[in-house]
Amino acid sequence: MSDESRPSPPQERAGTRTAVVIPAAGRGVRLGPGAPKALRALNGTPMLIHAVRAMAASRWVSLVVVVAPPDGAAEVKSLLDAHALPERTDFLVVPGGESRQESVRLGLEALPPDHDIVLVHDAARPLVPVDTVDAVIEAVRDGAPAVVPALPLADTVKEVEPAEEPGTPEPVVATPARARLRAVQTPQGFDRATLVRAHEMVTGDVTDDASMVEQLGPTVVVVPGHEEAFKVTRPLDLVLAEAVLARRRLNDGF
Ligand SMILES: Nc1ccn([C@@H]2O[C@H](COP(=O)(O)OP(=O)(O)OP(=O)(O)O)[C@@H](O)[C@H]2O)c(=O)n1
Numbered sequence: 001m002s003d004e005s006r007p008s009p010p011q012e013r014a015g016t017r018t019a020v021v022i023p024a025a026g027r028g029v030r031l032g033p034g035a036p037k038a039l040r041a042l043n044g045t046p047m048l049i050h051a052v053r054a055m056a057a058s059r060w061v062s063l064v065v066v067v068a069p070p071d072g073a074a075e076v077k078s079l080l081d082a083h084a085l086p087e088r089t090d091f092l093v094v095p096g097g098e099s100r101q102e103s104v105r106l107g108l109e110a111l112p113p114d115h116d117i118v119l120v121h122d123a124a125r126p127l128v129p130v131d132t133v134d135a136v137i138e139a140v141r142d143g144a145p146a147v148v149p150a151l152p153l154a155d156t157v158k159e160v161e162p163a164e165e166p167g168t169p170e171p172v173v174a175t176p177a178r179a180r181l182r183a184v185q186t187p188q189g190f191d192r193a194t195l196v197r198a199h200e201m202v203t204g205d206v207t208d209d210a211s212m213v214e215q216l217g218p219t220v221v222v223v224p225g226h227e228e229a230f231k232v233t234r235p236l237d238l239v240l241a242e243a244v245l246a247r248r249r250l251n252d253g254f
């Protein structure tokens with residue numbers, strides 16, 4: 001192939017700054033009674049602080065916007081002040097909304113204009129490794145408008161006709177080919193203008209930000225996720241998170 005006909009490499013975006021919005025305003029109903037989920041401790045440190053550190057560990061991230069429980073912004077500010085965080089990263093705290101989608105939108109509205117790549121990361125995924133964060137950012141820097149980390153599924157998935165009465169058997173409607181399915185994690189990364197437009201245009205119920213971009217039109221791409229980026233949703237997830245942290249302490253030698 002001559003030099004002229006060779007496809008040009010993806011254009012890396014020069015001078016871009018990356019911000020992360022961390023929705024942390026949920027109650028954590030599925031985790032059971034207690035403090036809002038993001039404020040519950042893992043190895044003695046609030047889950048939110050683990051998530052903030054995981055984002056600030058990336059050399060690309062210069063700003064983290066935490067979306068706090070609506071009546072908990074002052075408490076979250078104090079928590080951030082009380083924990084050691086990298087000095088090269090700035091932090092903002094804003095109160096959240098009724099749904100995850102609304103909380104993310106409130107975080108986006110608080111972003112200063114000089115950041116044109118935005119990641120959205122669940123406070124409930126406190127243990128995501130920095131390599132996964134960097135892989136998402138690098139794919140956006142290379143030109144993808146929307147990037148999600150995801151893993152292949154271990155279970156076979158059935159589509160059902162949901163029962164009206166809980167506990168009633170549900171008829172199976174279809175079995176999607178598992179090889180084509182991925183379980184999606186966060187952080188999800190976006191060209192800022194694309195994500196803002198998605199939040200302006202898409203109003204229906206969604207469970208992640210990338211699906212809003214899908215509804216808008218731009219192609220969303222998947223990069224490899226990580227098993228330690230799991231979401232703390234139910235009580236057993238707390239046990240797993242503590243075990244992962246214990247293994248990391250052992251590997252780090254303290
Ligand atoms: N009104 C909301 C609801 C959720 N979230 C955040 O979105 C992330 C993913 O949500 P999920 O794991 O479902 O958290 P909760 O909504 O707290 O969980 P549950 O549905 O069990 O109450 C969490 O970091 C959560 O704090 C948020 O910022 N604002």
Ligand SMILES: C[C@](O)(CO)[C@H](O)COP(=O)(O)O
Nearest residue numbers: 100122184185186207208231
């Ligand atoms: C965004 C997300 O973590 C991707 O898997 C997930 O959809 C959040 O769902 P939740 O019901 O708000 O926990």
